[in-house]
Amino acid sequence: MGETEGLKTSVDATEVEPESSGIDTTIQWPQWPRAVSGEQRARLRKSPALGEILIAQNLLTPDRLQEAIEQQRQSRKRIGLILIDMGFASPDTILDALSAQLGVPPTRVNSYTITPEAIPCLSEKIARRYAAVPMLKTGSALVVATANPLDLKALDDLRFAAGCKIQTMVGLENEIQAALDKYYGNRFGLREEEESGTVVVDLPGPQLDLNDELAQKSATSIVDRIIARAVADRTSDVHLEPTKHALRVRFRIDGAFHEVANLLPALAPAVAARLKVLSCMDIAVHRVPQDGRFSATVNGRGLDIRASTYPTIWGEKTVLRLLDRTALQLSLSSLMTGKTADAFGGLIRRPEGMILVTGPTGSGKTSTLYAGITELAELGKNVTTIEDPVEYWLPGVNQGQTNLKAGFTFARGLRAILRQDPDVIMVGEIRDPETLETAVEAALTGHMVLSTMHTNNSVATLTRMLEMGIEPYVLTSAVTGVLAQRLVRRVCEKCKQPTPIPENLKPAFGGNLPKTVYRGTGCPDCRGIGYRGRTGIYELLTMDQQVRRLLYAKASEDEIQSAASDQGMATLREQALELVREGTTTLDEVIRVFQDLGSPQAGQAGRSKPRTRRASRTSARLERPV
């Protein structure tokens, strides 16, 4: 028996005889469902669109339909729901029209039409996967409401999962989702085998009040709301922090923290459990940190979410990192402009050498490297990476991920890549001498190696490498350039106001005071933050004769710095102050990014905050008295 035959029998209406089941049903059947057959699918192809049906029945005007179609382009919701939302049609009108279009009886989906005993006939996982609500169990069939009654593959899977025949009715998507949350969601998704991997959130973002008591009734709805609100606020990381008295919710927006809600502390375990289920973590494990990921569709927009837990004294803290692929800039020209862009673009296109991108966490290093290697992959080069972890999947790039448990470290990954005939290698981060040595070797043997280091500026990166045991002549042959970078928040254009320059900060501008500097006062556009969006600043040091000579001579960082300035390299701090001068950012922001403005004579900004003991000794040695 062929596959189509099997599919056909699975939904063959002749096998279902509801009249003989003798069950009193609260569902009013206007007509008994016909079989979903090949002919019916053909019929659907020929059948008029929902809008046309409504117009033909004088239930909708063409103008209103047009208006709804415009709306649909933005929200990507089903046209029926949009017509209901806009008040152009009632739910019953839409359902009747859908029924006429699909040849399947309509049903409202709510507590009056659902027989609770039918719910266990489908597991939550299956019900959610196919957005199908079990409505009623008759003698030999399960009546299921779905928005896609003609999806044969779904029907076949539902039949298999329920172990009986499936009778479909067409329901409204929003009512189906609400019913799924109501009948399955209340149990806080605590069963591990159920639903993991993906979440669909369809909530209007900006009006979300996370402290809404109703929302706090279920962990599922609170998680949905947090994700929806986070996306609406352009959040990069969501922190869910259990404290003694509350579950604190904080968002990182453009690099800065904002507290958005304090939820009932009793919610914390259920919220953590829900997120662990979604990201395939072990929900029974509470005392060990875990990590995982899941994808979410928020109001039609897809994003990847990386989740991690950390056991604190008040419970498990969860951090969600939101990776929005649409926001990722995959070309260097969208990140940087002018001389720096040309020079950096030229360096990465060379056949060999080593380029390091440096800066603290959250300074945009990964974005820069990703944009760079995407361009190289487009040129047809073989690009292979070893990352910890892979943040975005890049087209045309062979991306690998470290696995410490299995002993798959950066150094080991790098040696493996070298056996894979690469042109370009990206190493997520150089932290240890072993990785550094292997990377340098690769750069000296005809490969372009791109990596990051955790140093404050470009010159410090070179001295750090010398400290890690690389000989100056090796370093100067391998490294072709170092790019230091920071992300600086842009002041909100809608609410920026001139503000006086504090007396103690005036020396930072070195005698050339800007006429006006600004600060954001906060408005609806920036959610009261005063900033909106970020811009990158870049300091590119290229290896030239002069820098080489100074490195051989074991010159101080300041000497190398002034040689680089002669090259025309503007320091990060100079560029940040230039942004203040242009009115792109604020003095407060520059202080936040660099911790300290200091005076122009203090040398490079940021050196006052070394990362490691090793670096700390160097800084102390190299720090010039001010």
Ligand SMILES: [Zn+2]
């Ligand atoms: Zn504003």
